[in-house]
Each structure stands twice: as C-alpha cells, then as structure tokens.
Amino acid sequence: MTLLQSLKNLVRSRSIHVAYVDVGSCNGCDIEVLACLAPRYDIEQYGIFVHNNPREADVLLVIGAYTPGWEEKLEGLWEKIPDPKAAIAIGNCPISGCLFARPHTLVDPPVAKHIPIAAQVPGCPPRPTEILSAILSVAPTVFRDYEVRK
Amino acid sequence: MPLSLVYYAKEFFRREWAQKFFAAKTAPLETPPYFRNFPELTGKTCTHHLFCMMACPAPGAIDVIRTPEGWKPRIHLGHCIRCGLCVEACPNGVLSSGRVLESMFYDNTRLSFSFRIDVDRTKCMGCGNCAVACPVNKLIDAQMSHGGRASTDDLLLKVSEGKCQVLHVEKCTGCKTCEHHCPNEAIRVARLLEAVHAPEEDL
Numbered sequence: 243m244t245l246l247q248s249l250k251n252l253v254r255s256r257s258i259h260v261a262y263v264d265v266g267s268c269n270g271c272d273i274e275v276l277a278c279l280a281p282r283y284d285i286e287q288y289g290i291f292v293h294n295n296p297r298e299a300d301v302l303l304v305i306g307a308y309t310p311g312w313e314e315k316l317e318g319l320w321e322k323i324p325d326p327k328a329a330i331a332i333g334n335c336p337i338s339g340c341l342f343a344r345p346h347t348l349v350d351p352p353v354a355k356h357i358p359i360a361a362q363v364p365g366c367p368p369r370p371t372e373i374l375s376a377i378l379s380v381a382p383t384v385f386r387d388y389e390v391r392k
Numbered sequence: 393m394p395l396s397l398v399y400y401a402k403e404f405f406r407r408e409w410a411q412k413f414f415a416a417k418t419a420p421l422e423t424p425p426y427f428r429n430f431p432e433l434t435g436k437t438c439t440h441h442l443f444c445m446m447a448c449p450a451p452g453a454i455d456v457i458r459t460p461e462g463w464k465p466r467i468h469l470g471h472c473i474r475c476g477l478c479v480e481a482c483p484n485g486v487l488s489s490g491r492v493l494e495s496m497f498y499d500n501t502r503l504s505f506s507f508r509i510d511v512d513r514t515k516c517m518g519c520g521n522c523a524v525a526c527p528v529n530k531l532i533d534a535q536m537s538h539g540g541r542a543s544t545d546d547l548l549l550k551v552s553e554g555k556c557q558v559l560h561v562e563k564c565t566g567c568k569t570c571e572h573h574c575p576n577e578a579i580r581v582a583r584l585l586e587a588v589h590a591p592e593e594d595l
C-alpha cells in the first residue's frame with residue numbers, strides 16, 4: 243500500500259456514512275440510534291454522518307428481528323451499498339430475536355443468516371454510547387487495506 | 393492596527409486553541425452508576441433454586457450451570473434485556489445489577505415465588521408418573537413404587553383412591569417435572585411471582 247492510499251484510507255475512516263434500517267423492531271433501538279444524533283451524544287463530532295441512503299453508506303445499522311416483509315429486500319439493500327461496507331446489528335433482536343423468537347412467530351432471526359454482520363451490540367435497547375463505540379470500533383476496519391483488497 | 397493583529401496571532405496560535413479547534417469533542421460520556429447493566433455475579437453461593445430462570449422474561453437469557461466451584465448463573469448477551477428481574481428474584485443475592493439490590497434493601501421489597509399444583513380429576517387416571525418423577529418425592533421416599541403409592545404422608549404428590557393427590561404443596565420447587573411426565577396433561581403447575589413488601593415487623 244502506498245502512502246497516498248493509506249492517507250486516503252485514514253481520511254475515509256474519519257468520515258463514515260451510516261444508514262440504518264429497521265427490519266421489524268419495537269422502535270426502542272431506533273430511538274436510541276436517534277439519541278446518538280442529538281447534542282448529548284452528538285455522533286457527528288466523530289465524523290459519522292447518519293442518513294438513510296444506502297448508496298452512500300459505509301456502515302449499515304440493522305435493527306429488528308427480521309419480519310417476513312423484509313425477505314429479499316434486506317439482501318437487495320445490502321447489495322446497494324458500495325464497497326467497502328459493514329453491517330452492525332443493534333440490539334438483541336437482530337442477534338437472537340430476543341422476546342420475539344418464540345414458537346409459532348413469523349420472525350426469522352438472526353439477521354446474520356441473511357447478510358454478513360461485522361459487529362453486534364447486545365442490549366434491549368443498547369445505550370447510545372454502546373452504539374457509538376461499536377460504530378467507532380468498526381470504522382477503522384472498514385477502510386483498512388481497502389484499495390489493496392480491491 | 394498592527395497591535396490588534398499581534399493580539400489575534402497570540403490568541404490563535406496558542407496550542408490549546410488549536411487542539412480545541414481541530415479535535416473538538418464532548419467529554420467522554422460515562423455510564424452512570426445507577427445504570428442497570430447486565431447482571432454480574434456477586435460471589436455469593438448459588439443454591440440452585442432457579443428462581444432467576446423462572447422470573448426471566450427473555451427466552452434463553454439466563455441459565456444456571458454446574459461448575460467445579462458450584463452452581464453458577466450465566467447471562468447470555470444478545471438475549472438478556474437487562475430488566476433486573478433475576479436479580480430481584482434470587483433469594484441469595486447471587487446476581488447484582490445497578491442499584492437493584494440497594495433499592496430492594498432500602499424499600500424492603502422482594503419478589504417471592506409460590507407454586508400451586510392443579511390436578512384435573514377428570515383427566516387423571518392415577519398412573520403415578522408425576523409422583524414417581526417428582527424430585528422432591530425422591531428425596532423424601534426413595535423407595536416409592538412405580539404406581540405412585542407410598543405409606544408416608546410427607547410426600548408432595550401421592551396416588552390414593554386411583555387419583556393423584558397433592559399433599560404438601562409448600563414443598564413444591566416449581567420444576568414442572570410432573571407436568572412433563574403426565575401422559576394426560578392432567579397436572580398443571582402454576583408459578584406465582586409476587587412482589588412482596590415485607591411488613592415492618594420483619595425488619
């Protein structure tokens with residue numbers, strides 16, 4: 243890797259674009275993600291910009307227990323994100339289904355069955371600081387050796 | 393004019409100013425001490441009552457495993473919802489989480505389990521599977537025959553006059569073994585979880 247490439251990757255890893263998708267959660271984790279945007283946690287001071295455009299995103303936050311309505315849609319959304327990319331499972335639902343993973347329910351957790359998950363944040367819901375530190379710990383690995391890999 | 397420029401330069405070329413300008417961050421947010429995090433072990437001895445598992449609302453969040461040091465509850469991340477019910481339900485204070493134990497002590501509250509056994513006398517055919525399978529019965533009368541008949545009345549369950557009889561319901565530990573061994577679904581164990589405010593004289 244040349245110096246220029248590593249410099250570019252360093253700069254890229256300091257401006258992460260995040261998209262979040264709710265695949266059937268109770269809305270608790272969505273509110274915690276929104277709390278990250280608020281001044282108290284202020285996710286943008288770390289160079290993380292949250293919007294909902296998968297075409298521009300580097301990191302996808304997956305929230306929820308994967309309801310049947312998301313079959314084939316989540317995979318399509320994951321394909322839309324340009325490389326390099328990483329997905330983070332926020333909360334218990336995408337990890338295990340938590341309270342919704344009971345017999346005779348329609349949810350299909352874990353989300354790792356459907357798209358590759360890079361990091362998991364357990365909690366119901368997780369604290370905004372935990373979400374923040376998960377994104378920050380994934381950020382350097384997303385862009386590391388990016389152009390070499392390509 | 394030149395003097396003001398000097399002042400400006402003095403202000404903006406300070407190292408603290410440059411550091412603040414290029415690395416503006418809020419102070420790292422700390423988790424407050426009252427936050428009810430995932431339950432942790434306090435080191436007290438677990439007596440394997442399994443009340444934590446009975447009180448837990450999330451499937452697969454807690455189990456009690458046998459280690460060389462004794463029984464030990466184990467929390468599964470990704471399943472645990474940090475509700476703190478296992479901490480409250482534990483009779484020995486094996487788990488702790490946030491200020492749950494402290495507030496239980498100051499408010500003098502606790503969660504108490506009681507069990508009720510209902511036998512449907514129209515469905516029961518007196519096979520005695522429940523009485524034989526019951527681990528409490530096994531401790532009291534290890535010689536119990538296969539029909540569930542026994543001579544003592546200290547037992548929890550016993551078959552007499554062709555039907556299952558509940559003799560000492562206060563001995564029940566809520567394990568539901570009888571329920572799993574009943575071929576007719578005639579016996580049902582109800583686990584009653586009550587939040588108890590202990591009366592003043594108990595202090």
